[in-house]
Amino acid sequence: MPSKNTHANEGATRRKLIETGVRLFGLHGFEATSTRALATAADANLGSISYHFGGKEGLYRAVLEHIVEIKMAEIGPGLDRVLTVCADASASREKLLETLRVLVRTMVGVMIGGEQSQAFSQIMMQEQIAPTASFDLLYSGFFEKVQAAWAAVLGRLTGLPTDNRELRLRTLSIMGQFVIFRVGMAATLRRLDCEKLSDEIMECIVRFGIQQVEAIVDGFTPVDQPGCACGRQEDRI
Amino acid sequence: MPSKNTHANEGATRRKLIETGVRLFGLHGFEATSTRALATAADANLGSISYHFGGKEGLYRAVLEHIVEIKMAEIGPGLDRVLTVCADASASREKLLETLRVLVRTMVGVMIGGEQSQAFSQIMMQEQIAPTASFDLLYSGFFEKVQAAWAAVLGRLTGLPTDNRELRLRTLSIMGQFVIFRVGMAATLRRLDCEKLSDEIMECIVRFGIQQVEAIVDGFTPVDQPGCACGRQEDRI
DNA sequence: AGGAATTAATCATTCGATTGAATATATCCC
DNA sequence: GGGATATATTCAATCGAATGATTAATTCCT
Numbered sequence: 112m113p114s115k116n117t118h119a120n121e122g123a124t125r126r127k128l129i130e131t132g133v134r135l136f137g138l139h140g141f142e143a144t145s146t147r148a149l150a151t152a153a154d155a156n157l158g159s160i161s162y163h164f165g166g167k168e169g170l171y172r173a174v175l176e177h178i179v180e181i182k183m184a185e186i187g188p189g190l191d192r193v194l195t196v197c198a199d200a201s202a203s204r205e206k207l208l209e210t211l212r213v214l215v216r217t218m219v220g221v222m223i224g225g226e227q228s229q230a231f232s233q234i235m236m237q238e239q240i241a242p243t244a245s246f247d248l249l250y251s252g253f254f255e256k257v258q259a260a261w262a263a264v265l266g267r268l269t270g271l272p273t274d275n276r277e278l279r280l281r282t283l284s285i286m287g288q289f290v291i292f293r294v295g296m297a298a299t300l301r302r303l304d305c306e307k308l309s310d311e312i313m314e315c316i317v318r319f320g321i322q323q324v325e326a327i328v329d330g331f332t333p334v335d336q337p338g339c340a341c342g343r344q345e346d347r348i
Numbered sequence: 349m350p351s352k353n354t355h356a357n358e359g360a361t362r363r364k365l366i367e368t369g370v371r372l373f374g375l376h377g378f379e380a381t382s383t384r385a386l387a388t389a390a391d392a393n394l395g396s397i398s399y400h401f402g403g404k405e406g407l408y409r410a411v412l413e414h415i416v417e418i419k420m421a422e423i424g425p426g427l428d429r430v431l432t433v434c435a436d437a438s439a440s441r442e443k444l445l446e447t448l449r450v451l452v453r454t455m456v457g458v459m460i461g462g463e464q465s466q467a468f469s470q471i472m473m474q475e476q477i478a479p480t481a482s483f484d485l486l487y488s489g490f491f492e493k494v495q496a497a498w499a500a501v502l503g504r505l506t507g508l509p510t511d512n513r514e515l516r517l518r519t520l521s522i523m524g525q526f527v528i529f530r531v532g533m534a535a536t537l538r539r540l541d542c543e544k545l546s547d548e549i550m551e552c553i554v555r556f557g558i559q560q561v562e563a564i565v566d567g568f569t570p571v572d573q574p575g576c577a578c579g580r581q582e583d584r585i
Numbered sequence: 586a587g588g589a590a591t592t593a594a595t596c597a598t599t600c601g602a603t604t605g606a607a608t609a610t611a612t613c614c615c
Numbered sequence: 616g617g618g619a620t621a622t623a624t625t626c627a628a629t630c631g632a633a634t635g636a637t638t639a640a641t642t643c644c645t
Binding site: 288 | 375376377378379380470473474475476477478479483487491492495513514516517518520521522523524525526527528529531532533534535536538539540549552553555556557559560562563564566567568569571572
């Protein structure tokens, strides 16, 4: 177990392994990434994986923790601001809508933008499709919090309580409008006949994304529990 | 190369291998699925994979072809009907909206419903995240056709031509509202605290899905090429 | 000197693929 | 019809390569 190290390049190998892990695990998935490929790409010795992380699985877990840490540092404060606004009973509808717009812009930026984001998102998607033992790490550390922020805003705007089933389903559905560009990146690029989503395209997605989300909120009427479709709607802001 | 065979169980091993391949490849991905696991699960000999398909990769390609075949047989006629309606210049707005509703219902059914659908969709998602050499098979055989149908309806309803960039992006985004439930199935189930998406939940998704898509179409205003936001809108049906 | 970190070498296991023999069925010739 | 031949399929055994992990020796720095 490595403890304090006063070397100039303290934890350099460890760090390089994690960064390489993000890239390779994201590209090929857990199983298809060999420890040798990792060590070579990280300019590290094969044994250092076992030494620092106890094995391939330990490195993978460390990679997920690293992703959660970076991502939450990036968007965590923003999510907290969203929750604060939503907790304020006196927040105006316009204020809530503005918060929603910020969420869309953040979502698109995080999901699509950035070189590093790509590898991050790919690992997250891999975990969604074929969850490993470390799935909880991502879910509790990231997915749940993002969902909670979206659900908070949408809950205020629709009048549905945050534990409502329809609200949770709709929240996922609305987020899906943007997640698709990460998950269906291969098909998207083929469809647009280009090699990467340019800033211009991202801006376009943000713009119509905001329009679509607002249209959804404006047109909202509860559909779950058919008999009760008449209730609660007067609580909407 | 196996040709005509009048055996009673003609191609039985071949068929069993493909069916098992759908299941295992979907569960663990291409790399993480071993030929031994495939052969054992299919009650076949290890050598039969090479014999029938030339190797693991050949079996995988056959699995993708099988998926495309089944899926297109399932939804192909429906997609053709959609294209027919959209090609009819005299089709009313209500007719187009009804077509859109059918597409939503089909999408949810295909993406979420069915035991077999699960393995199918998982393979498709795997290919999206980490496209293999056989990606084209899925894209040309399935993705492209589904996208084309959605784009045709949405194009008519928004007045955008089918080769318009914004239309294509919006089409993907709108489809994303339903794809998310397949791709984010793990997170969805955790969020709802259940083990499978019941028929009741699927019906709920269809209902609010239709509502949301209609709201998006109703609230549509072009956002791409900012200077031209004033044009074309009068062509909408 | 002494602990932390790195290195090369090696372990047993598993991988995908191939082989040649064995089996089963179909086709042909008389 | 019936033996002989040809073809299609299955099977157990084995190949070399690659895998994850471990070890003991070595290097590096305080």
